[in-house]
Amino acid sequence: MVQYFLRRLFALIPVLFLISIFVFLFVHALPGDPARVLAGDNATLEEVEILRRSLNLDAPLHQQYFDFIGNILSGNLGVSLRTGEPVATMIGRAFMPTVWLALCALGWSVIFGLISGVISAVKRGSIGDHVGMFAAVSGISMPPFWLGLLLMQFFSVQLGWFGTSGFDSPSDLILPSITLGAGVAAIMARFTRSAVIEVIREDYIRTARAKGLPEKIVIWKHALRNALIPVVTMAGLQFGFLLGGSIVIERVFRWPGMGSLLLDAISFRDYAVVQAEILIFSLEFLLINLLVDVLYGLINPKIRYS
Amino acid sequence: MKLLQTAAFSAALMAGSLGAFQAAHAAEMSIALNQIVQGLNPQDSNYNVDYSVANGIFERLIAFDGDMKLVPQLATSWEGSEDAKIFTLKLRQGVKFQDGTDFNAAAVKINLDRLADPDLNLKKHSLFKLVESVETPDENTVVIKLSKPFGAMINTLAHPSIVMQSPAAIEKYGKDIAKHPVGTGPFKFEEWVPGEKLVVVKNEGYWDPEWPKLDKVTFYPVPENGTRVSMLMSDEVQFVPILPAELMKRVSESDSYEVLEKPGISVWVMAMNMMRKQFQDIRVREAFNLAIDQQAFAQVVYGGHAIVPDAPLAPATQFHATQSPALSTDVAKAKELMKEAGYENGFEVNLWARNNSTEVRMLQFLKQQLSQINVNVQIVPLEGATRAEKLFGANLTPETAEFDMTIGGWSPSTGDADWHLRPVYATEGFVPNMYNLSFYSNAVVDKAVQDALETADPAKRAAAYAIAQDQIWKDKPVVWLAIDNALAGRKKGLTGAFPMPDGTMQYARAAYEE
Numbered sequence: 001m002v003q004y005f006l007r008r009l010f011a012l013i014p015v016l017f018l019i020s021i022f023v024f025l026f027v028h029a030l031p032g033d034p035a036r037v038l039a040g041d042n043a044t045l046e047e048v049e050i051l052r053r054s055l056n057l058d059a060p061l062h063q064q065y066f067d068f069i070g071n072i073l074s075g076n077l078g079v080s081l082r083t084g085e086p087v088a089t090m091i092g093r094a095f096m097p098t099v100w101l102a103l104c105a106l107g108w109s110v111i112f113g114l115i116s117g118v119i120s121a122v123k124r125g126s127i128g129d130h131v132g133m134f135a136a137v138s139g140i141s142m143p144p145f146w147l148g149l150l151l152m153q154f155f156s157v158q159l160g161w162f163g164t165s166g167f168d169s170p171s172d173l174i175l176p177s178i179t180l181g182a183g184v185a186a187i188m189a190r191f192t193r194s195a196v197i198e199v200i201r202e203d204y205i206r207t208a209r210a211k212g213l214p215e216k217i218v219i220w221k222h223a224l225r226n227a228l229i230p231v232v233t234m235a236g237l238q239f240g241f242l243l244g245g246s247i248v249i250e251r252v253f254r255w256p257g258m259g260s261l262l263l264d265a266i267s268f269r270d271y272a273v274v275q276a277e278i279l280i281f282s283l284e285f286l287l288i289n290l291l292v293d294v295l296y297g298l299i300n301p302k303i304r305y306s
Numbered sequence: 307m308k309l310l311q312t313a314a315f316s317a318a319l320m321a322g323s324l325g326a327f328q329a330a331h332a333a334e335m336s337i338a339l340n341q342i343v344q345g346l347n348p349q350d351s352n353y354n355v356d357y358s359v360a361n362g363i364f365e366r367l368i369a370f371d372g373d374m375k376l377v378p379q380l381a382t383s384w385e386g387s388e389d390a391k392i393f394t395l396k397l398r399q400g401v402k403f404q405d406g407t408d409f410n411a412a413a414v415k416i417n418l419d420r421l422a423d424p425d426l427n428l429k430k431h432s433l434f435k436l437v438e439s440v441e442t443p444d445e446n447t448v449v450i451k452l453s454k455p456f457g458a459m460i461n462t463l464a465h466p467s468i469v470m471q472s473p474a475a476i477e478k479y480g481k482d483i484a485k486h487p488v489g490t491g492p493f494k495f496e497e498w499v500p501g502e503k504l505v506v507v508k509n510e511g512y513w514d515p516e517w518p519k520l521d522k523v524t525f526y527p528v529p530e531n532g533t534r535v536s537m538l539m540s541d542e543v544q545f546v547p548i549l550p551a552e553l554m555k556r557v558s559e560s561d562s563y564e565v566l567e568k569p570g571i572s573v574w575v576m577a578m579n580m581m582r583k584q585f586q587d588i589r590v591r592e593a594f595n596l597a598i599d600q601q602a603f604a605q606v607v608y609g610g611h612a613i614v615p616d617a618p619l620a621p622a623t624q625f626h627a628t629q630s631p632a633l634s635t636d637v638a639k640a641k642e643l644m645k646e647a648g649y650e651n652g653f654e655v656n657l658w659a660r661n662n663s664t665e666v667r668m669l670q671f672l673k674q675q676l677s678q679i680n681v682n683v684q685i686v687p688l689e690g691a692t693r694a695e696k697l698f699g700a701n702l703t704p705e706t707a708e709f710d711m712t713i714g715g716w717s718p719s720t721g722d723a724d725w726h727l728r729p730v731y732a733t734e735g736f737v738p739n740m741y742n743l744s745f746y747s748n749a750v751v752d753k754a755v756q757d758a759l760e761t762a763d764p765a766k767r768a769a770a771y772a773i774a775q776d777q778i779w780k781d782k783p784v785v786w787l788a789i790d791n792a793l794a795g796r797k798k799g800l801t802g803a804f805p806m807p808d809g810t811m812q813y814a815r816a817a818y819e820e
Contacts, residue, residue, distance in 0.1 A: 032691025040352025045739045157540045164536045256502045
């Protein structure tokens with residue numbers, strides 16, 4: 001098991017290397033010239049050229065890539081083209097707010113999604129099922145910025161229960177994590193429902209019922225556990241996305257996280273920040289995939305690693 | 307009875323805490339900015355948001371009042387020589403920087419010399435390229451000598467980027483000065499968490515003992531328009547300097563908040579690329595101007611919060627000269643002109659703009675209007691950085707430019723005619739150099755713009771700019787569209803915090819009414 005884990009970890013290195021090339025090329029292939037954007041709209045051509053030289057953007061592309069990868073190998077993510085601040089500092093500041101938000105959103109949405117999914121599956125065709133699934137479809141379809149602004153208008157402006165935005169105290173997590181988790185909860189509910197419906201038809205469920213186990217144990221222990229594999233996969237994927245920071249929600253709630261940072265960096269063509277963020281997102285996804293694989297074994301002892 | 311007592315007690319408690327809250331509140335103000343702050347060295351920035359924050363920390367030699375008229379700040383008087391090459395300023399006495407350094411002629415010289423030094427790569431060096439020397443005959447006098455006449459020098463000194471920084475701080479922080487601003491303003495820098503918030507506090511040693519009235523001002527960058535308004539409505543911020551017209555009603559309908567509206571100096575135009583055969587014909591350019599209804603444009607795009615231009619310059623820009631005839635709409639006459647020019651059946655053109663919601667509305671409106679004279683407009687909304695590269699890419703030439711028409715807004719941040727007419731209408735302003743998006747080139751305009759720079763005499767400058775504006779108005783290289791108003795939201799009872807016509811804002815003299 002440990003050996004398997006380590007082997008998988010080492011296999012990440014060439015993958016990350018390939019990703020670094022793709023990220024670099026992708027970022028530089030974006031139309032738009034960072035020197036032009038950073039100089040501002042009213043800048044003269046002369047000002048733009050001075051800036052280009054001072055940012056080393058006139059160096060050949062391969063040279064810029066070697067600088068980038070050389071920096072990373074020496075543990076340095078470079079400096080922001082826009083502010084000159086080290087990228088590592090900027091990401092260090094933005095990382096934890098996004099992690100907190102992702103954990104809170106994932107936490108409530110997985111619990112809520114699982115419970116309502118199972119209930120829907122068991123009471124299939126009932127009014128509760130229809131209402132639940134209607135809510136789920138609404139949750140998936142509701143544009144998050146709209147939901148966010150509605151919650152803000154009601155709970156912050158009219159009732160005054162929470163601050164509208166920003167991250168100054170733990171209670172500031174509530175509205176954005178509800179907004180961010182709504183879509184995930186809906187996806188989890190629908191996924192759980194169909195997985196449980198499938199499992200309920202299996203022979204071992206009939207056997208469990210036949211040997212007289214209480215229905216609660218049949219559903220929550222035998223059925224749900226077997227239905228969990230696709231659900232965990234989905235939760236892992238969603239967590240990966242959440243950790244990337246939701247650009248829209250972070251912007252609406254003025255959340256000082258990775259999504260806001262990425263949006264700003266892209267609109268200013270701040271290459272160093274965009275590259276570093278995408279590399280980190282890729283690394284997060286790879287690690288989460290690995291974690292999900294390990295979880296499979298815990299959920300279903302039939303799965304063995306070699 | 308017990309219940310009543312409890313109720314009275316908690317009411318008293320609430321009233322008490324409310325009172326305490328208001329007292330604490332009265333001396334503080336929070337502001338929601340529409341962009342993140344880039345840096346706190348205005349001399350090295352091109353961004354209005356940076357200038358806005360700097361307006362409380364730093365001061366300039368000469369500044370603008372709320373209507374873009376020049377007012378003394380760190381200089382008490384100034385004059386230019388007849389040939390516009392020597393400018394003499396008298397400085398305010400008894401001023402100290404926030405770190406205790408004296409403000410005097412030597413400090414001004416250090417700042418201006420830095421701006422004039424090409425090796426420092428400061429972004430606003432371009433404004434000071436002509437400075438040959440800065441002399442300090444005595445403690446309180448500064449003489450700026452230029453290599454070439456430049457009649458717009460006084461307004462250039464009033465540009466929001468030309469602030470006075472403490473020489474000691476420049477020495478101490480070097481390139482890091484953008485993170486450690488030290489000026490003479492009423493507020494001194496306290497804390498900056500990039501992308502999150504910025505705090506300034508009262509400068510106890512400010513030279514004007516009347517000010518500042520506030521102890522602390524906090525800035526939050528809030529790019530999302532709806533969130534800025536929500537923050538205002540829940541009293542988390544008391545001032546929103548940039549308020550989009552579509553959200554204005556939410557603020558104006560409330561009892562505790564008000565909308566401030568002020569004519570801007572940004573003139574929006576649709577530039578016609580005069581390298582194209584069709585647009586070389588004045589009849590076509592005139593027809594385009596006649597086909598577009600500017601009143602309707604102001605309604606559709608700005609909900610009525612804009613005025614129709616009456617000259618190439620905005621009324622608040624120095625040396626603006628009202629032109630006649632005024633812009634008018636006459637589709638029948640436009641069709642006739644198109645017919646005369648041989649385009650009765652119109653033609654196809656593309657029209658470029660940014661992809662934000664305001665400019666997309668402009669695109670749709672203009673497409674509809676021009677279809678009345680059979681012109682088929684292909685609208686091209688572009689993402690900001692992409693647009694910048696395509697319009698201002700270094701290897702763009704008039705012959706290879708891909709655009710037929712472009713929407714552009716220009717705001718002369720010196721408040722002077724020169725920095726509007728030269729970049730937008732003079733031959734030297736052709737994109738990518740500056741902002742002449744029409745490739746409009748006229749010898750009369752070029753000469754008048756140059757003549758106006760050869761003298762510091764306002765009357766002579768005004769005469770030259772009148773000639774230039776008259777010629778441009780006749781030639782119609784653009785369709786003039788609108789001058790949009792600066793809109794802001796503010797808590798009632800707050801004074802001294804307001805938007806400026808140039809897109810920046812002021813908060814140095816902010817106070818709550820007693």
